[in-house]
Amino acid sequence: MxxxxxxxxxxxxxxxxxxxxxxxxxxxxxxxxxxxxxxxxxxxxxxxxxxxxxxxxxxxxxxxxxxxxxxxxxxxxxxxxxxxxxxxxxxxxxxxxxxxxxxxxxxxxxxxxxxxxxxxxxxxxxxxxxxxxxxxxxxxxxxxxxxxxxxxxxxxxxxERESDRMTVTVVSFGFKYGIPLDADMVFDVRFLPNPFYVESLRRKSGKETDVSDYIGKWPITHQFLDKLGGLIDFLVPNYVKEGKGQLIIAVGCTGGLHRSVFVAEKIYEGLKKKGYRVGVEHRDIKHNVLEV
Structure with missing residues (x-):
């Protein structure tokens, strides 16, 4: 007992x-x-x-x-x-x-x-x-x-430890398929450089190294990730303190194949390093539809 x-x-x-x-x-x-x-x-x-x-x-x-x-x-x-x-x-x-x-x-x-x-x-x-x-x-x-x-x-x-009180799920998605209905926060990353316009990257996902290298090489990407990281570092502990049991962070680009996948992985890695119970899902990567 x-x-x-x-x-x-x-x-x-x-x-x-x-x-x-x-x-x-x-x-x-x-x-x-x-x-x-x-x-x-x-x-x-x-x-x-x-x-x-x-x-x-x-x-x-x-x-x-x-x-x-x-x-x-x-x-x-x-x-x-x-x-x-x-x-x-x-x-x-x-x-x-x-x-x-x-x-x-x-x-x-x-x-x-x-x-x-x-x-x-x-x-x-x-x-x-x-x-x-x-x-x-x-x-x-x-x-x-x-x-x-x-x-x-x-x-x-x-x-439990404070960081274990809440489960975080990071979801990438494509706006063309709709915003996840259960999302608590939604980030639109369609302003980031788009690998769709690079022929060799067009059919690959944001999880692959050459795609992430391409998205990550631009100054605007670094600026965005820094600001996003600071915002999440502020928000998540306060959601835990408020007593929230589950938090859904949704990240969207046009088709849900490149940029949203890349950013969702970055959020997941950052939260995991801080000890939160976190998972990542790529809702629309299965469609493998080319971004417009």
């Missing part, structure tokens, strides 16, 4: 458990919402027996479970007896914040379905007091935007 991680998410209704679950899913956690506490030990045992296929679990357990919730403390003590390590993430917010969120969503508080929201909040705080005292992590979401909450969750539960 060395690589097994179990996180129990609980806390005040309206404090952001839904956003936390989404962030945990982005980090590769197997998430289950509103699991009865009595089922936790068996569920954890099944995950351990999955031979590593399910090694990171996040379980949401809160007062929606009614009487079942009151067994949570005993269940956690039983887990410890069985040798399971776990963490408790407790989410809370001020009364004013919770009341505002309930009014905005027009939902009823689970502990005051026919009464005032403030009464439900008071009852819930009292009921959660004991489990809050056992919490490993407590996050007050009163003044946190969704992105800030995600950043905190990533810092606590990613369990």
């Amino acid at each position: 060395d690589n097994f991680r179990l996180v129990v998410i609980t806390g005040m209704s309206g404090a952001g458990k839904t956003q936390v679950v989404r962030a945990m899913e982005d980090l590769g956690y197997f998430c289950v919402d509103n699991l009865p506490p009595t089922l936790i030990p068996k569920f954890a045992e099944l995950c351990v027996q999955s031979a590593g296929r399910v090694s990171k679990i996040a379980l949401v357990v809160d007062i929606r479970g009614g009487e079942f919730f009151d067994t949570l403390v005993q269940v956690l003590e039983d887990l410890e007896t069985q040798g399971f390590m776990y963490e408790i993430l407790f989410l809370e917010a001020s009364d004013e914040t919770l009341i505002r969120r309930y009014k905005e969503s027009r939902r009823r508080h689970p502990m005051a379905p026919f009464g005032r929201v403030s009464e439900g909040i008071s009852r819930e705080r009292e009921r959660l007091e004991h489990i809050r005292g056992r919490a490993t992590h407590i996050i007050d979401t009163s003044d946190l935007a969704t992105a800030q909450l995600k950043e905190k969750i990533t810092a606590l539960f990613a369990g």
Whole structure:
């Protein structure tokens, strides 16, 4: 169970458990919402027996479970007896914040379905007091935007180097075939010198040495790569910090055979040297269509 991680998410209704679950899913956690506490030990045992296929679990357990919730403390003590390590993430917010969120969503508080929201909040705080005292992590979401909450969750539960938190894919493409729909950033490199006009290079791709040598020999290419490298060095760490799980960088030329392939390879090599999880795809190189 060395690589097994179990996180129990609980806390005040309206404090952001839904956003936390989404962030945990982005980090590769197997998430289950509103699991009865009595089922936790068996569920954890099944995950351990999955031979590593399910090694990171996040379980949401809160007062929606009614009487079942009151067994949570005993269940956690039983887990410890069985040798399971776990963490408790407790989410809370001020009364004013919770009341505002309930009014905005027009939902009823689970502990005051026919009464005032403030009464439900008071009852819930009292009921959660004991489990809050056992919490490993407590996050007050009163003044946190969704992105800030995600950043905190990533810092606590990613369990990876910062550069491993996000996967980067660099895609070369031809504008004549359309821009990749899932691209986060698109760079148009049709201003670079075009190997199409060199007969010996026309049918080769930007991955081949003589083509890359041709594109790379021009001063404008060096200037562009320097500026592009600086921009990417600035942007990528900030995307990681924001909690983004995947980044698609698209580079396009006319046909997707020469210049876009060359630049995409340069971006890939630069990110790989910096330790990012990065891959490169040449979407339209298979067409082998001559650029116009």
